[in-house]
Amino acid sequence: MPIGIGLLGLGTVGAGVAEILLSPQGRHPLVADLELRQVAVRDLNRPRPIPLSNSLLTTDPAAVVANPDVDLVVEVMGGLEPARSLILAAIEAGKAVVTANKAVIARHGAEIAAAAAEKGVYVLMEAAVGGGIPILEPLKQSLGANRIERVSGIINGTTNYILTRMSEEGASYGDVLADAQALGYAEADPAADVEGGDAADKIAILTGLAFGGLVDREAIPTEGINTLQTRDIDYAKELGFVVKLLAIAERHGSDPDGSEVVDVRVHPTLVPKEHPLAGVNGVNNAIVVEGEPVGRVMFYGPGAGAGPTASAVVADILNIAAIRQVGAGGSQDALDPLLAASSWRNCRLVDQGSTCHRNYVRFQAADRPGVIGHIGSCFGSAGVSLQSIVQFETEGSGAEIVVVTHAVEESLFQQALSAILQRPEVEDVRCCLRTL
């Protein structure tokens, strides 16, 4: 039986979705059951890359949601509002929703999930994380036997493109960003990408699925690449690391009430050269999932783009179409619990002071005998064990001293830094990064 699809948005991703729906030949036969019934666009008169009958188009997205011929609403307009309200209206009307909107799901996921559970409809969002890479479905449907220990990944293509070029060419952040904007790999306003907000949205969604409970998106510590200097990428390289913007969610423990305590964060990270994430370059994304008993699995591919993202959107539609052949939903109990993926325990973010990490820190100091020794001693007194301490050649005056620590509790590390900054020969901490 055909399923009526209503599409909210006909930008890059929306056009990619329409293109798949209009050319089912050679795809899974279920694609031919999907009928595009109405499309909400911003401007009726804009030229379109795909041939769509004018009768399908409207400028009123609420009309698409309300259209009785539309069984399933695909939201690919982006932004928080009216996307959130339209998703909720579709659920209220008993319609399944597929969205690529990470910002809405990361911020309003709890509200949307509660509404979907009450109405017994699916809200799927594979395209919201990792573009065309299947990652949410595998987390939900292929890794449920595991106790997940960590999810970490490169989930923002723009910043990975910039970091790859900074690393390969030794170019500055500003130069590469300007180039990326000219090439269309970065937006005119790049803040959401380069300041880490986009990656934080996505790791919030991954955390919910991997650990079974939602976390407060706004409280995720987030650091972007916009203040990163090429020299730290170069020094990291000499020490055997590649700098990547990682989003990480790892199990920290549990509260007495059984809540899962998770350390979730986004920051530029030194990744050892032999780690599978170190070789992920350009606009590609990759997500590593570690759990017991599976060990470490990785999912790799194009993190953005019309085709890959549309592939993920239509996969979600197909899953809903397929399960309709088994049962109609209509109540939470009538949903497939893996596909619906509702929360099954409480999760909260860890207090950052109690987390343990390896660190990279670059000091500006006087070029004087004994400086390395003093810095080493300060770390030692604070109980911080070091992997390496190296003085790099500089052009100007003074010395640049780079320290890589072993895993250390954050509060101890900060104590050591304060003590070091008390020393007269140490001018400043110029850069401080986490190390995987």
Place this chain on the structure above:
Amino acid sequence: MPIGIGLLGLGTVGAGVAEILLSPQGRHPLVADLELRQVAVRDLNRPRPIPLSNSLLTTDPAAVVANPDVDLVVEVMGGLEPARSLILAAIEAGKAVVTANKAVIARHGAEIAAAAAEKGVYVLMEAAVGGGIPILEPLKQSLGANRIERVSGIINGTTNYILTRMSEEGASYGDVLADAQALGYAEADPAADVEGGDAADKIAILTGLAFGGLVDREAIPTEGINTLQTRDIDYAKELGFVVKLLAIAERHGSDPDGSEVVDVRVHPTLVPKEHPLAGVNGVNNAIVVEGEPVGRVMFYGPGAGAGPTASAVVADILNIAAIRQVGAGGSQDALDPLLAASSWRNCRLVDQGSTCHRNYVRFQAADRPGVIGHIGSCFGSAGVSLQSIVQFETEGSGAEIVVVTHAVEESLFQQALSAILQRPEVEDVRCCLRTL
């Protein structure tokens, strides 16, 4: 409602599955609904790594299949018979089946699928390919919007371990194999791994899911690593390649009747160093899926081992448990078509003579001026375009000349080889490998 699980086999994988079922804490809550009700073992008195009540054990696998308390049969005994008969008996009794048995599915998949469709039960097999890596589920449930162009991968951990060590240490095949056997990475009888049969079983299964139709397992051209020489690995390295045992299934075209024509094969392959598969080392597996519009995605992780394989087996059980909450099955129409993944078109293997590949070929020739020119001319006359032709230093007499071709039709390539072997200064073709 609890689901009764019957386990056929309590070897490495079976014990891993039991361990997950007996320790549901911290896993998806659905795991707690799975009750291990009976286990078929070979010897009741053997010591077990996990505490299982003796009342659960039997030496009669048919009794497990027939047990009315068993709703779902997990076949992890391996081998063709009695595994095949037991799977068919379980289906006949209306029970869902989860298996890790690539040999049975690759050879008897059509018979098993027909029986399962008639009875309206699921037969799932995620663990049969790629160990703990989610690959069959993503192919079925996350990539259905795509026209798949190629599936290629490293899907045998034993041979990848051997090749990795041959490449890193310059050691011979025989020495590394003996070591791998001592370490438990290779079986006492390594034929199924090193001759490529295991990889051929797995690519047969992947082909069925990626292209929507079954192919004749026995007709898949299969070449192992057991005659591979370290020198060719070394020469390949100098030319910018890594040698991997790849299993490949790629779309070749379609017949006038709409059948899909697929080029499926297993052979040692020169992989360019920058290709994502080149960095997959040791016992790890990785599968690359290329399609329109997704582009190229890769799935990476541990290809074998108790924990990873058990993770995949229990994932299948969970999917069946989850979908039972939506509908009970009982007929083909009552199954989720993505999860059930029945064939939806005819596929056949291509005639190898009409395929196109890049080739690596090493000639033994007289060390005489003009040899390279003669070889180059012969290729040129046959219309074979070359990427490189290099003479390597040898210890003995004569010259070793290595040619890497561009993509060329197999029949033309063979013609060129015959012509070259006619030349008096060319003694022999010592090695001939495909190049990605």
